[in-house]
Amino acid sequence: xxxxxxxxxxxxxxxxxxxxxxxxxxxxxPNFLVINPDECIDCDDCxxxxxxxxxxxxxxxxxxxxxxxxxxxxxxQVWPQITDQKEPLPDAKKWDGVAGKLEHLIRKxxxx
Amino acid sequence: MALKERYTPSKKETQFLxxxxxxxxxxxxxxxxxxxxxxxxxxxxxxxxTQDELNAVKALDGTTRDVQARMxxxxxxxxxEQAKNSKAIQTLVKASPKETYDLDGAEDPGKQMTYSPVEGxxxxxxxGLIYVASTCSAHCRFxxxxxxxxxxxxxREDGTVAPKGLAQIKDIVEYITEHNxxxxxxxxxxxxxxxxxxREILMSxxxxxxLGNKNIAQWLSALAQAGIENIRIGTKELAFHPKRxxxxxxxxxxxxxxxxxxxNLRMMVHFxxxxxxLLKNPDGNYITDPSGGxxxxxxxxxxxxxxxxxxxxxxxxxxxxxxxxxxxxxALRILQREMKHNGIENHYFFCGxxxxxxxxxxxxxxRAWQILNESQKGLSGVEAHARLSITHYKGKTExxxxxxxxxxxxxxxxxxxxxxxxxxxxxxxxxxxxxxxVGRNSEAxxxxxxxxxxIMDEAxxxxxxxxxxxxxxxAE
Numbered sequence: 304x305x306x307x308x309x310x311x312x313x314x315x316x317x318x319x320x321x322x323x324x325x326x327x328x329x330x331x332x333p334n335f336l337v338i339n340p341d342e343c344i345d346c347d348d349c350x351x352x353x354x355x356x357x358x359x360x361x362x363x364x365x366x367x368x369x370x371x372x373x374x375x376x377x378x379x380q381v382w383p384q385i386t387d388q389k390e391p392l393p394d395a396k397k398w399d400g401v402a403g404k405l406e407h408l409i410r411k412x413x414x415x
Numbered sequence: 416m417a418l419k420e421r422y423t424p425s426k427k428e429t430q431f432l433x434x435x436x437x438x439x440x441x442x443x444x445x446x447x448x449x450x451x452x453x454x455x456x457x458x459x460x461x462x463x464x465t466q467d468e469l470n471a472v473k474a475l476d477g478t479t480r481d482v483q484a485r486m487x488x489x490x491x492x493x494x495x496e497q498a499k500n501s502k503a504i505q506t507l508v509k510a511s512p513k514e515t516y517d518l519d520g521a522e523d524p525g526k527q528m529t530y531s532p533v534e535g536x537x538x539x540x541x542x543g544l545i546y547v548a549s550t551c552s553a554h555c556r557f558x559x560x561x562x563x564x565x566x567x568x569x570x571r572e573d574g575t576v577a578p579k580g581l582a583q584i585k586d587i588v589e590y591i592t593e594h595n596x597x598x599x600x601x602x603x604x605x606x607x608x609x610x611x612x613x614r615e616i617l618m619s620x621x622x623x624x625x626l627g628n629k630n631i632a633q634w635l636s637a638l639a640q641a642g643i644e645n646i647r648i649g650t651k652e653l654a655f656h657p658k659r660x661x662x663x664x665x666x667x668x669x670x671x672x673x674x675x676x677x678x679n680l681r682m683m684v685h686f687x688x689x690x691x692x693l694l695k696n697p698d699g700n701y702i703t704d705p706s707g708g709x710x711x712x713x714x715x716x717x718x719x720x721x722x723x724x725x726x727x728x729x730x731x732x733x734x735x736x737x738x739x740x741x742x743x744x745x746a747l748r749i750l751q752r753e754m755k756h757n758g759i760e761n762h763y764f765f766c767g768x769x770x771x772x773x774x775x776x777x778x779x780x781x782r783a784w785q786i787l788n789e790s791q792k793g794l795s796g797v798e799a800h801a802r803l804s805i806t807h808y809k810g811k812t813e814x815x816x817x818x819x820x821x822x823x824x825x826x827x828x829x830x831x832x833x834x835x836x837x838x839x840x841x842x843x844x845x846x847x848x849x850x851x852x853v854g855r856n857s858e859a860x861x862x863x864x865x866x867x868x869x870i871m872d873e874a875x876x877x878x879x880x881x882x883x884x885x886x887x888x889x890a891e
Binding site for chain 1: 421437439441442444446447449450489547548549550552566581621625626627629630
C-alpha cells in the first residue's frame with residue numbers, strides 16, 4: 304500500500320509533508336510533489352501535515368482521484384528526491400482549493 | 416512562513432554522513448483490511464482472514480470498539496510467510512474483535528508523560544527514550560505505543576491535548592548537552608532531579624529501522640557527538656523484514672564505528688515466539704540444524720550473524736508475555752535457547768500493561784511468572800538470564816518469586832505470596848533491590864490487584880499510594 308499526493312498540491316507545494324516523512328519518499332517537480340510507492344511505509348504522518356489536505360491513503364482515494372496513484376508512481380521515477388522542507392510556491396494560498404488544477408501540472412523535471 | 420531551525424551537524428558528523436547510502440527495501444506491506452475484504456491481496460493471502468473474521472472486525476468500524484482505529488492493521492510479506500504456519504504469530508498480527516471486548520484499564524499506567532521534558536523524549540533512569548518513527552513495518556496487535564502509532568491525542572502534563580510528536584535531533588541534542596552540563600557542574604548529580612549523566616539513549620518509536628540509513632546515521636552521529644556512550648535501537652524489524660539489515664546498513668554502521676569507535680550500539684530486538692525466527696517442516700515442527708540448534712530463516716540468521724561479527728554491538732531480546740501468543744513455557748524455552756545460541760542475550764520478559772484495550776492480551780502476573788519459571792527449567796545458567804519485569808510508577812520492578820507455601824493469616828496467603836523486587840527507581844537508585852511481599856491473587860494483572868493484601872512493603876510500592884500493609888491495618 305502507499306499514500307498518494309493528489310491535485311490540490313499542484314501550484315501550492317507546501318512541503319510540510321517532506322519535513323515529517325520518516326523515509327524521505329517524496330519527489331519534487333516544478334509545482335507538485337509525489338510519493339514513491341515503493342518507499343512509502345504507510346506511517347500516515349504526511350496526511351495531517353499537508354496544509355492543503357492533498358494526501359490520501361491509497362485505500363481512501365476518492366474515485367475522481369484514482370489516477371493520481373499511477374501518476375505518483377510514474378513521476379517518482381523521473382523527479383529528484385526532496386528531503387528538506389522549503390518555502391511553498393509564492394501563490395500557494397491563492398491556489399489552495401482551486402478546482403481542476405491537474406491541467407496546470409508541469410511534468411518536466413526540475414533543473415538542478 | 417518560518418522554516419523549522421534544523422540541527423547543523425559538525426564537520427566530523429558530515430564526513431561520516433557523506434559516506435552513507437540508503438538501501439531499497441521490498442517489504443510488500445499490506446495496511447488495513449480493505450484489500451483482504453476486496454480480495455485484492457496476493458492470491459496466497461486470500462485465506463489469511465476468513466470471511467467471518469473480516470465481517471466481525473468490520474462490524475466494529477466507527478464504533479467505540481473500532482479495532483482498526485485502536486491500532487491500524489499492518490503486515491509485511493516476510494511476516495505473513497512466517498505467520499502462515501503459526502497460530503501464535505497470527506494472533507500477534509491479525510486484527511480481532513477480542514481486542515476491544517473489555518475496555519477497562521488505565522490510559523497511561525507508566526505515567527510516561529510525567530517524564531517527558533522535551534517532545535519525543537522520555538527521560539527515565541540514566542536512559543533517555545526517543546520516539547524517532549511513528550510506525551513499524553507491521554503492527555503487533557498488543558502494542559502499547561498505540562497512541563503514537565494510531566495518532567491518538569493525549570493529555571499533556573500542562574493539560575493541553577495533542578498527538579504525541581516525534582523527537583527532533585536539535586531538541587534532543589540540546590537537552591542532553593544541557594542536562595549533562597548541569598550534572599557535571601554539580602559534582603555528578605543533577606541539582607534538581609539527582610539524576611546522573613545521560614549516557615545512553617534508546618531510539619524507539621514505532622521502529623527506528625523503518626527509517627532510511629541516512630536518517631538513522633544522522634541520529635547516531637548527533638547522539639555520539641553530544642556525548643552519548645551507548646545507543647540502543649529498539650526494533651522488531653528482524654522479525655518483520657530481516658532483509659532491512661542489508662549491506663548498505665552494515666556499511667553505515669562500520670563507517671559510524673570508524674568515526675566514533677568508543678560508542679556502543681545495543682540492538683534491543685523483539686522476538687515474542689520462536690516461530691518468528693525459525694523454519695518449520697511440512698509437519699509443523701522445527702528443523703534440527705545438524706551443525707547445532709534449530710534452523711533459522713536464512714534472512715533472519717544472516718542479519719543476526721552480521722551483528723554478531725561486530726564486537727561493539729550487543730543484541731538483547733525483550734518480550735512481553737502475551738495471552739494466546741507466548742504464554743507457553745515450551746515456546747519460551749526454545750526462544751531463550753535459540754536467542755542465546757545465536758548471540759542474543761535474553762534480557763527481560765514483561766508483564767503486559769493494564770491499558771485500555773489490552774485485556775485480551777493480559778496474562779495474570781502469577782501465571783506469567785510460572786510460565787517463565789517453567790520455561791527456564793532445563794536451560795543453562797547463561798540461557799536463563801531473563802527476569803520477569805513489571806513497570807511500577809516508582810520504577811522498574813521484578814516479579815522475583817511466587818511461592819506455593821501457605822502464609823497463614825493474611826488475605827490470599829492460603830495460596831502463598833508474591834515477592835516484588837524494585838530493580839531501580841525512575842530518577843536514581845536509593846531503593847534498589849528493596850522488596851514488597853503480597854498475598855497471592857491468581858487473577859491480578861497489575862499491582863492494584865494486591866492492594867488489599869500487602870504483607871511487607873520495604874520497596875514502598877504501595878506506601879507511595881498510602882495503601883497500608885495488613886499488619887498496619889491490624890494495629891489500628
